[in-house]
Amino acid sequence: MKQLFISVALISLAGSSAAWAAEKPTGLVGTHGQSELSTQASSMLPLCASCHGIEGISTEGMYPNLAGQKVEYLVKQLQQFKTRERNDPIMSPMAEPLSPEMVNELAGYFSSLK
Numbered sequence: 001m002k003q004l005f006i007s008v009a010l011i012s013l014a015g016s017s018a019a020w021a022a023e024k025p026t027g028l029v030g031t032h033g034q035s036e037l038s039t040q041a042s043s044m045l046p047l048c049a050s051c052h053g054i055e056g057i058s059t060e061g062m063y064p065n066l067a068g069q070k071v072e073y074l075v076k077q078l079q080q081f082k083t084r085e086r087n088d089p090i091m092s093p094m095a096e097p098l099s100p101e102m103v104n105e106l107a108g109y110f111s112s113l114k
């Protein structure tokens with residue numbers, strides 16, 4: 001079910017994000033160092049950004065801002081969501097499929113935003 005949810009979420013985003021996953025998102029390259037993200041990590045970014053904002057500033061009161069947060073903290077939170085040490089019905093399934101490299105890259109990306 002979790003996988004299904006993630007697939008559905010990804011598919012529903014595909015309209016706006018297909019180009020991102022396929023190639024470097026030209027509009028964002030350079031400004032935030034997103035060009036340094038691996039294909040894997042940048043393919044997750046539209047999903048993360050749908051709640052946390054592409055600039056790391058969320059649009060919903062219940063979704064935290066990530067921009068400028070300490071990278072070590074973000075890595076730790078994602079690791080804890082994965083192990084369910086920090087268990088959240090929304091975020092734990094989001095973190096579950098992330099590899100350690102993707103955790104580092106996504107944390108680094110959001111941390112680098114101002």
Ligand code: HEC
Nearest residue numbers: 044047048050051062063064074077078088090091094106
């Ligand atoms: C459906 C909305 C949603 C999506 C998609 C989502 N998140 Fe979250 N995220 C949340 C919510 C809600 C919380 C707060 C959870 C809590 O209350 O413990 C959160 C918390 C976090 C935190 C901890 C922030 C803090 O200040 O402690 C990090 C880091 C994070 N998300 C990263 C990500 C990454 C990376 C992705 C993409 C793989 C992602 N999120 C996708 C909703 C979302």
